[in-house]
Amino acid sequence: MSSPEIDALSQALSRLPGLGPRSARRAVLHLLKRREIALKPLIAALQAVEENLATCDICGNVDTANPCGVCTDPRRDAKLLCVVEEVADLWAMDRARLFPGRFHVLGGRLSALEGVGPGDLSIAPLMARVNAGGIEEVVLAMNATMEGATTMHYLAERLADCGVSVTQLAHGVPVGGELDYLDEGTIAQALRARRPVA
Amino acid sequence: MSSPEIDALSQALSRLPGLGPRSARRAVLHLLKRREIALKPLIAALQAVEENLATCDICGNVDTANPCGVCTDPRRDAKLLCVVEEVADLWAMDRARLFPGRFHVLGGRLSALEGVGPGDLSIAPLMARVNAGGIEEVVLAMNATMEGATTMHYLAERLADCGVSVTQLAHGVPVGGELDYLDEGTIAQALRARRPVA
């Protein structure tokens, strides 16, 4: 493992979440020993994504198409909109495959500490989507953190006069829990028991 | 995660050792959100390795140079040769940074069950290296498995009349243990207490 190229690859892989320095070295060796069936396909897969990477102009999802596959999926109910903090949360909700509507990614959460105000999040585009009509229910699926709750109540107030039903995920999401770390069963239960924002 | 490109990348990553389907999805998202500082550098690192990948003609190591960086390192003692089963074992030995000599990769171990005989391993090249002179000690660093022990005794017999000292790793490697999974301390201890093959 003395070559600079191999060291650089090992370091690049060790920066991925879930891979420490040791597992990165094992991954490198795995790739080196499988040039045709692992290394080249991985390069091709990364390039295909890199060349087509786009942020969806409608919902903020990251995809290889714009508008994204979620927004253009005709089987999804356009009357239902789920608002999440981050793209990772959209993917976590979508893994459960139990939300039949569309999504809106805020790109963060309100935070006095970090100086994040409404203008820093994708809230104006959210209001525009809702005001354009056709949406009947907005599910506010913020993380169950203090800042998530603040964001949820702010959005509920903004949406109060839009003529849409505004709901939140049921208790079931553990306090302090982040959606992206939950199993599908917990997310499914929280979705089924969703209720109007108080 | 509906686009075929993103699914393909997620699958390619999930085949790496240490990354399951969930951590692969997290890794994909990590890359998608960091196109310039993570995705492009990873592609470049993989390509640099892929373009220069080579198996060392001397020792069997996988590197981006041939002969490899270990074989051409002038600080290593050419009188000491460590024989290992796989490239992963060479790297594991080298991580401990306590073996000051060179290596020879057999490419496997003798196995009646799997039909692997001496002709299937890099044994003739090993004998040629030893017979070329200059080597004083050969450390047989096979895994502490039945097949590793069989391979070690076979090699010890072949090397008996070559005028070199033939040693093995000390007990310290757990029975059934594979070098690549051991911590550096265990490997270092086993190396320090190495003894002649009985």
Ligand SMILES: [Zn+2]
């Ligand atoms: Zn979209």
Ligand SMILES: [Zn+2]
């Ligand atoms: Zn070499």
